[in-house]
Amino acid sequence: MGETEFVIVLTEHRNLGNVFQPYLIHKRDKFYSTEKLVKPFDINSVEYELKPHEKELVLLIEKYSDERLMKKFSRAKNVSEFFAQLDKSTFEKQVSPYIEQCMFEVARILMLSPVRLLNKEAKYANLYDEDEIRVPPLFIRPEFYFDRTKTETRYHLKIFIDNKEIPLLNRNVRIVTNNPCMLVSRNQLLVFEKLDGKKIVPFLSRQYVSIPRSIEEKYYAGFVKKTIRDFDVKVSGFKLIEGEGKKTAVLNLDKNLMLQPCFILQFRYDGEIFLPNNNRHVAVLFQKQNNEFVFKKIKRDAKWEKSVLATLTEAGLQDKNGYFEPAETELSEKNDPVYVFVNWLNKHKNSLKEKGIFVEQGALEKVYFTGEQRLDLKTKTTGDWFDVYATVTFGEFSFPFIKLKNNILNDIREFELPNGEVAIIPEEWFARYKNLMPFARSKGEKMRFEKHHYTLLQKVMLPGDNSFLQKLKRLADTQENIPLPENLNAHLRSYQETGYQWMAGLHKNGFGGCLADDMGLGKTLQTLALLLNYKRNGEATAFQDSFARKDQLSLFAAQSPAAENIQPASLIVLPTSLVHNWESEIQKFTPSFKIYKHVGQQRKTQAELENAVLYYDIILTTYGTVRNDVEAFSRLKFFYLILDESQYVKNPASKTYKAIGKLQSEYRMALTGTPIENSLSDLWAQMNFLNKGMLGNLAFFRRFFITPIEKHNNAEQQEKLQVLIRPFVLRRTKAEVARDLPPLMEQVVVCEMNEGQQRTYETEKSVIRNSILEGIEQDGIKSSAMIILQGLTRLRQLANHPKLLNNVEENQSGKFEEIIRMLENVIAEKHKVLVFSSFVKHLELIKSRIEKEKWKYSILTGQTTNRGEVIRQFQEDQENRIFLISLKAGGVGLNLTSADYVFIIDPWWNPAAENQAISRAHRIGQNKHVFVYRFITQGSIEEKIQQLQSRKSSLADKFINSNNPLQEITKEEILGLLK
Structure with a gap:
């Protein structure tokens, strides 16, 4: 008894024609008996263990079993009903192509596996060795021949296996499938990769096919062109030019079917366009030139195309169903999504060009600038100012960065260039310079910043010369190490000394500051220590411009020849209820100070106030008095202007705020336990008093800070505001300084x-x-x-x-x-x-x-x-x-x-x-x-x-x-x- 063997048989199905079927056969003396038609439920049978490729064959063939075809192509209740209802058109257009594709997959496995293929007559059960059909491991290569003469065109077909011709004429050939073609000739299954069997049939009985001149142009433009495209062809009587031709890769900025921006990659070979996901490997161009036919066969360069795709992938593009777009991490644009594509091009256009990839723009509403964009910065210091020289370059166009101020402030990404192209300002420029722009003063081609904006300049890490960087560092170092005045009648607690040093640091740099300690922590004492330290301590102030009346200085010139260099008094403005307390604190802690009170209905005249500025150290007055006597006060210049309970000027529209704004001084300080009571506008008013313009004008501050923070709780804007004010506000709560305080x-x-x-x-x-x-x-x-x-x-x-x-x-x-x-x-x-x-x-x-x-x-x-x-x-x-x-x-x-x-x-x-x-x-x-x-x-x-x-x-x-x-x-x- 022989062994059981798994085989595939080619047999005739009564309704479907030629089909492959899997069988188990058993060797007898001179024949093989068919033991069993193998079905999927037999795959794991213990009586015969199928190999993996044999299992795959069983599953493939099962796809066109009667039951599976019935379920796939009809709603019939049973197989008999299905075949009874199956019309010729449905069979030829749907069922037959499906079966042939499955059979082609079976043949591909047979070409590479040891499984034998045998022919089986439907009416016989036994098989013989002479029924075996050999399956060569190679696809059959067809070769077409076209010969154009003066009277006709002849064409014929030859087929080859491994360059050996297989005769077709007058051979007993059995067509197994049409598309792709499989045929049996001399006990061989010949498998074509893509040839239609109908093209072979004419040459089974004749050597060539003749095409008359009357229809040849149509024939050449159709059949011949397709044949040249898909198969090896040899011609005579007309031209066939083969090769790659001139190849170019083009990345086209366009819109997809959803009208969203995208990149479309095109491979162009002498004008013929291929898309990456197009499986067509060859294109054929047909022309008629002076009654001559010319074909150009262009073959795609797969290696080159693959390298182009790799370049785009390395540059951050990803393929989305044939369209390309920047990686997900870059698709974060808040505005028009086309911006991210333009920005990507701006970054990569030059490097793409170096690698032979060119950029075009398709059916977009605007022509966008794509190419090199650059921002060049230089900085220098001029007195109390920081000058920033910034030049923007978009390709051939260069202009001062300040021209983009409106765009930066209003989040307008588009800027029209002189040639009509639209440049997209990089998002990075907004993120990096948006905080700077509101405070930039335009002076020619440069931007000028006041020194109290040094925190913003530090934040963007601008390049600069040594003096620029040194000045930034000096301004940032607000903690001084200045000894306390010897004649201060008080012992400062640790946090109070820190406050004193902080105020001294601001003084050194000419800044105003807000001491915002909790009530009871000694803001008055810290302030008096500051004033005492700078009392005629090398801080004499030129004062000749302080008076509106020029004879005032001459009045005192005889008594004091150096009157014009006398340090003027410091003006302390406070609520009426605090006048006595300040007077008491001054007498207690700094008795060397001469105090002048300008309060009440019995207060002195304008002339006496002017005298007081020169001959007293401290002038105490109230907010109401300043408001009423603003004309007198505004004519004078003080050493320090100090607001106690500075929240009194929190309303920028108030008469008090406007009056305080008219006062002149060398230095300014504000004292309050509550710099913000109701709104951030409170903070703006006080900071604008201390360092005018530091937070921009009120309209700007409301738009960029108040609304985003108070209405939308914008954490980013909160942080930006903190950066601006942090050096100029010092606040300590009781809890923070608890260890320095007595219990009661x-x-x-x-x-x-x-x-x-x-x-x-x-x-x-x-x-x-x-x-x-x-x-x-x-x-x-x-x-x-x-x-x-x-x-x-x-x-x-x-x-x-x-x-x-x-x-x-x-x-x-x-x-x-x-x-x-x-x-x-x-x-x-x-x-x-x-x-x-x-x-x-x-x-x-x-x-x-x-x-x-x-x-x-x-x-x-x-x-x-x-x-x-x-x-x-x-x-x-x-x-x-x-x-x-x-x-x-x-x-x-x-x-x-x-x-x-x-x-x-x-x-x-x-x-x-x-x-x-x-x-x-x-x-x-x-x-x-x-x-x-x-x-x-x-x-x-x-x-x-x-x-x-x-x-x-x-x-x-x-x-x-x-x-x-x-x-x-x-x-x-x-x-x-x-x-």
Whole structure:
């Protein structure tokens, strides 16, 4: 018994014609028996293990099994119905080409595998060795011959296997498939790669085909041209030119079917265009020249085309279904998507040209510039300016970079060149120079920048000469190492010394700065240290242009020959309520300074103000006074112009801001705990005061910073703004400098009465003084205790706010406004404050103002019934920052450690109650440093009591330690309090 063998048989299907079928056969004595038609479910059979290529053959042949054809080409219920309904047209156009393609794939495997092919008659079951059909391992090569004569054209066909001709004429040839052709001749399966079997049939019975002259041109333009294109051809009687011809690669910027920009790569051979995904390897051009036929056969250069594709891939292009586009990482354009394609061309056009790849533009709306684009920069310093010489080059055109300012600022990518081409400005130029452009001043062909924009110049790493780079470095180094003035009567904490050095660094470079420390951290002291250091310390200022009246200097010339080089006074502008505090701080820390106060209705004349500039060190004035006396102030030039609580000028449209803007000074500083209260426009106003033009004009600032940041929370613009202002703003919070602070800090805030309040107070004081004197004269001190107590209390109420006395018409209070001002700072700096008062009505007045401002608050008085809930809300609600507490109600049982500020708004003679109030915040469990402010009205009974306490006099002892001080006080001591 022989072995079982897997074979392919060529047999006749009753409906389909010639087909291949897989069989298992078994060797008998002189024949082979067909054991089994192999189906896909037999692939893993244990009785015969198929090899991988045998399995592949089974699966390929299964594709045209009756059942599979039925499912693929019809909706018939069974095979019989399918073949009954199958018409000739469907079979020839759809079914037969499908089967022939499957059979061609089977033949390709047979050409390279040991599987045998045998012929099998449909009616016989057995096979014989003489039925074997050999399958050569090579495709059969056809060769056509065309011979044009004067009367006709003859053509015939020869076929070759490995250059050996196989005869066709009068041979018993069996056509197995038509397209591509497979035929059996002399027990060989001859497989053609692409020849149609119909082209062979004529030459089975004759040597050539004759074409008459009458139809030859049409014949040549059609059949002959296609034959030359697809097969080897030999001709006579006409010309056939073969070769590559002139080849050119062209990258065409065009639009795809979706009207989106794309690159289309074309391989051009003597005018014939091939696309990369076109499988046509040959093109044939046909011409008739003087009754002569000329064919040009162009063969594509696959190696060259592959190298062109590799070049484009290396340059960053990717193939998207036959269209090319830059890699995904580059397709990030915010504007017209064509820009990314143009930019890619600008980068690569020259290198492509060097490698024989040319660029064209197709059906686009505009002609874009493609080619070299360059920005050349040079820099130099001129005084306080930085000059940047920047030249843009687009191919043959060069012009100053400043001409692109409008494009850069408005994100306009397109710029029309003189020849009408549209240049696309690189996105990199926008990213790199957009921050610079708003601040560039055009001067001829150069851009000029003020020194306070050095941070922007650093950011873009501009090239420059040594002096340019050195100046940038010097401006960036704002921390000086300048010793503190020897005659400063204070010891600066570490962070305060840092602030002093920072301000000194700004001074050295002529910059203005904003010291924005939290309330209570000593902005005044740091500023005084700065002023003291530069007091006539080699900083004499030429002053001859400071006065509008030329005779003013000559007035002082006899007294001071060097008057024109005298350092002028520094002007400090502040809220009215802070005048006294500044005066007190100056006297305490820098007593060598001569102070001139230009405030109130009794302030001096213009001439005296001009004199003061020359002969005083510091002039104190208020925002309202500057606004009213702007003409006088604007005629002078000051050494320093310092704004305390500079948020007062946050509104650029206000009269105050405009008045401050007219003042002249060598140097400027701003002090505030809240540089931004409501909007970034607050910041612009203050920075524009300090370094004019640093943030551009307000319209620009609103467009480029306020709107993107406040409306869209644009992090990129926030960072750009930070870069601009960072060197000029120094802010430290209490938390940041906590280790330098004592646990508890106390400060007296001396408040000035306004004029109406002062008049009311003096009138009432006179009445009370007379009433007390009359009572003492008649009844003695002990019997007059009630009258004395009532009178002192009444004065105390007037010192706080006249509204505490119902029958007084005056409704304004200097202390009240200062309390509100400091509450604004506490809220803006996000702290919490306890506000203590002896008078519930005083708290009610503050409460009314708080509600008007729409601030969150809590209040605790003797009338409060839900005490625990009120305390809890204040402790837990982070937005609730103000707790109004009456001294009596807050005396015991309170633990309010969430607060870090305490306001004692109406101190009195017994500090024990106040200390108990302070302990509400400063006690065990408090992890913050507590600031305590006692508000005292200047020239009032409050100030007299405070002065007594500070002197530790016997009278103070009576008030502080005695249970009934009025029983021990003398008439003289009473009158002393009422002076």
